[in-house]
Amino acid sequence: MSKSDYYEVLGVSKNSDPNTIKSSYRKLAMKFHPDKNPGDKEAEKKFKEISEAYEILSNPEKKQAYDTYGHEAFSQGAGGFSEGFGGGFGSFSDIFEDFFGDFGGRSSTKREQRGQDLKYEVEIDLREAFTGIKKEISFDTLIRCDDCSGSGSEKGSGLQDCGACGGSGRTRASQGFFTVERTCSSCGGAGQVITDPCSSCNGEGRRRKNRKLEVNIPAGVEDGSRIRLSGEGAIGQNGSSPGDLYLFVSMEEHQIFGRNGTEIFCNVPISIVDASLGGTVEVPTVSGGKVKVKVPAGSQHGDQFRLNGKGMPALRSTSFGDMIISLIIEIPKNLSENQKNILREFNDELDHSNSPERSGFFSKVKDFWDGLT
Ligand SMILES: [Zn+2]
Ligand SMILES: [Zn+2]
Incomplete structure (x- = not known):
């Protein structure tokens, strides 16, 4: 337990x-x-x-x-x-409830309590982050009650100090080890209550509604980017100003491209023959196009090439990052007898100059052993 x-x-x-x-x-x-x-x-x-x-x-x-x-x-x-x-x-499409709590300095300014900030998580893919995208989101929020114009009172009725908190908007309660000050639940922190509440909204001045909103997600956003939509949050009590809506962007992983800021990474497998003889490989770009990259003869596994300006756009800028290609040299598998024979024949043709790295390594190993005696 x-x-x-x-x-x-x-x-x-x-x-x-x-x-x-x-x-x-x-x-x-x-x-x-x-x-x-x-x-x-x-x-x-x-x-x-x-x-x-x-x-x-x-x-x-x-x-x-x-x-x-x-x-x-x-x-x-x-x-x-x-x-x-x-x-x-809720479901992923309308993750809404995670209100930012009302802690953190939002003091109980009577009646002028701003509405709650809302948080909405939106998941986009790399292409959408590349181009920027308009998305329609839908979320539960609080909007102004039209029947009382947000005042919460039936026409002509007024306000009086809240009996539960004496007008301060806060109550103190002892709970186990500590004393907690809380927003008064009778008046919702307003300090005053409505004598004759609006029957449509029970005096809240607002009502719950599912709202649809088209939002612009700019090109260049990253995983964890936060976009603030000022005034698009829930309306405050009794018609006070609304909070903000925060979009939290998260990125789906891409099956070909990796990303770090404006840089795009791509591992490109090539054959041992192409790496040995040199050639051109066609590489996809995140823009949807392709680029031909010259691979020099004798390229090694892990060799990198930088393609200027083929990465992601920088946020709110016209510049683009680079794309970095890493060669993955694929050693052939499942060889036939004939292929094996060709390789053996090929092997007989090799000399030290064909594999300087290996030859260098073994001569260093020899030095090392000689040095021990
Ligand atoms: Zn109302
Ligand atoms: Zn109260």
């Missing part, structure tokens, strides 16, 4: 900053997401563990409690933090 260490679960150290924790969580959550591992109980369990660990470590209050008391902080008796863990992401 012993629980794993939350830091271990997320593969981060105790001193990791919130961004590191977040990005590590994000990677793991994508990997073990039930949608990606249908029917895999292990993955599902892992996903729950990851979600739970992140739930705690992403919240400064909870993290501190965990750092001090360990899992004890959340066991029954200590109370307080037992809200359901691991609540599923």
